Amino acid sequence: MKTPKRIEPLVEDGVVDKVMRQLMSGKEATVYVVQCGDEVRCAKVYKEANQRGFHQAVHYTEGRKVKNSRQARAMEKGSRYGRQEQESAWQRAEVDALYKLAAAGVRVPHPYGFYEGVLLMELVSDEQGAPAPRLNDLELTEEQAREFHAMLIRQVVLMLCAGIVHGDLSEFNILVDGQGPVIIDLPQAVDAAANNNASRMLERDVENLANYFGQFAPELQATQYGKEIWALYQRGELFPDTLLTGRFQQSEKQADLRSVMREIDSARDDHAAKLRYQQLKREEGR
Numbered sequence: 001m002k003t004p005k006r007i008e009p010l011v012e013d014g015v016v017d018k019v020m021r022q023l024m025s026g027k028e029a030t031v032y033v034v035q036c037g038d039e040v041r042c043a044k045v046y047k048e049a050n051q052r053g054f055h056q057a058v059h060y061t062e063g064r065k066v067k068n069s070r071q072a073r074a075m076e077k078g079s080r081y082g083r084q085e086q087e088s089a090w091q092r093a094e095v096d097a098l099y100k101l102a103a104a105g106v107r108v109p110h111p112y113g114f115y116e117g118v119l120l121m122e123l124v125s126d127e128q129g130a131p132a133p134r135l136n137d138l139e140l141t142e143e144q145a146r147e148f149h150a151m152l153i154r155q156v157v158l159m160l161c162a163g164i165v166h167g168d169l170s171e172f173n174i175l176v177d178g179q180g181p182v183i184i185d186l187p188q189a190v191d192a193a194a195n196n197n198a199s200r201m202l203e204r205d206v207e208n209l210a211n212y213f214g215q216f217a218p219e220l221q222a223t224q225y226g227k228e229i230w231a232l233y234q235r236g237e238l239f240p241d242t243l244l245t246g247r248f249q250q251s252e253k254q255a256d257l258r259s260v261m262r263e264i265d266s267a268r269d270d271h272a273a274k275l276r277y278q279q280l281k282r283e284e285g286r
Contacts, residue, residue, distance in 0.1 A: 001019055001020070001021055001022070002019075003018070003019050004019065004030075004032065004045060006045045006116070006117055006118055007019055007032065007034070007043055007045065007118060009115065009116065010043070010115055010118060010120070015036065015113070015115065015120065016034045016035070016036055016043065016120070017034075017035040017036060017037065018034065018035045019032050019033075019034050019035075019043070020032070020033040020034060020035055020040070021033050023042060023131060026185075028046065028047060028187060029044045029045055029046045029047055030044075030045050030047065031043070031044050031045070032045065033123060033131070034120075036112075036120070040123050041112060041120055041121065041122060041123050042109075042120075042121060042122070042123040043118050043119070043120050044118070044119040044120075044121065045117065045118050046091050046117045046118075046119070090187055091114070091117060091119070091187065092114070093186070093187055093188075093189060094119065094185075094186045094187040094189065095111060095114045095119060097164055097186040097189040098110075098111040098119075098121065098186060099111055100162055100163075100164065101158075101159060101162055101164060101183075101186075103162075104158055104159075104161065104162040105158060105240075106155055106158045106159055106162065106183065107155055107179075107180070107181065107182045107183060108182065108183050108184065108186070109121040109122040109123075109124055109182065109184060110122040124175045124177050124182050124184070125177060125178075126176075126177055126178060127177075127178040132175040132176055132177045132182065133175065133176060134171070134172060134173075134174065134175060134176075135148070135171040135172075135174040135175070135176055135181060135212070136171040136172055136212075138176060140213075140216045141216065142216055142217045144216070145213040145215075145216035145217040145220070146213070146217050146220070147180075148176070148180060148181050148213065149209060149210070149213040149217070149220055151180050151181055152174070152181050152183075152209055153206070153209070153225050153229075153244065154240075155181070155183060156169070156202070156205065156206060156209075156225075156229065157229060157238065157240060157242065157244075158240050159183075160192055160202065160229060160230075160233055160238060161238060161239065161240050163191060163192050163193060164189050164190070164191070164192060165189065165190050165192050165195075165198045165201050165202045165205065166183065166186065166188075166189055166201075166205050167188040167189055167190050167201045167205070168185065168188045168205075169183065169205035169206075169208055169209065170205075170208040170209075170212065171208075171212045173185035192233070199230045202226055202229065202230055203226035203227060203230065204226075205226070206225050206226030206229065207226060210223055210225070223246035223247075224246060224247060224248040225244060225246050227248040228244055228245065228246065228247065228248040229244065231248065
């Protein structure tokens, strides 16, 4: 097939030998199967911002670091340069997440490089060597549903231990190869420690899994892994091998309002004393 314009520089530089075919086209990118030496990989070509249907909602980008103050100001003003930088930051978020998660042992496509809006990565294949199907294209048995659900809950834990929440996890961005589920599509991944929406997103990701697999194994719909996982993470007790129950009980312990008020009063008194001290120092200096 004809080489897409965005991939032409990779062919010219010898990174890609040829484009074999288009694999899929989504709201944010088009993915192609490409030949790289002896290996078949895939190239994810991000669409321009004005061609995409997915909006960079502020609750996804909150907490993401910007290289320098000039870029931050441009992005805030919405200038042409700022929009370009915002788009670049959005794409880099997926690249950075893939490298970090792959290193942490999460089942994601192995990244091979990012070249001006083109992400080169592993082609996830089934047992016959064909591109792996999406989870939503499979008909599962109860046993398979329970097995895949357990595997994905463990992947969610591994991701959170690496400081990342997928943010848009569902049966539509999970592939299934010969060893089980592989998580894809991470441009909306969020920093668990820096994003105030991370807990809500993680619970939604886990709820999506429960609802999907619950079609085949109904008991999974009653599980509360999301709340359990986040509570353990907040307490610093979440590890890759942490045993989970799928149950969660909200603490019913009432706050000690008297102690809270004493803390507030103490802080207020300390602040007032500091102000008096500063006033006295100013008067002494006159």
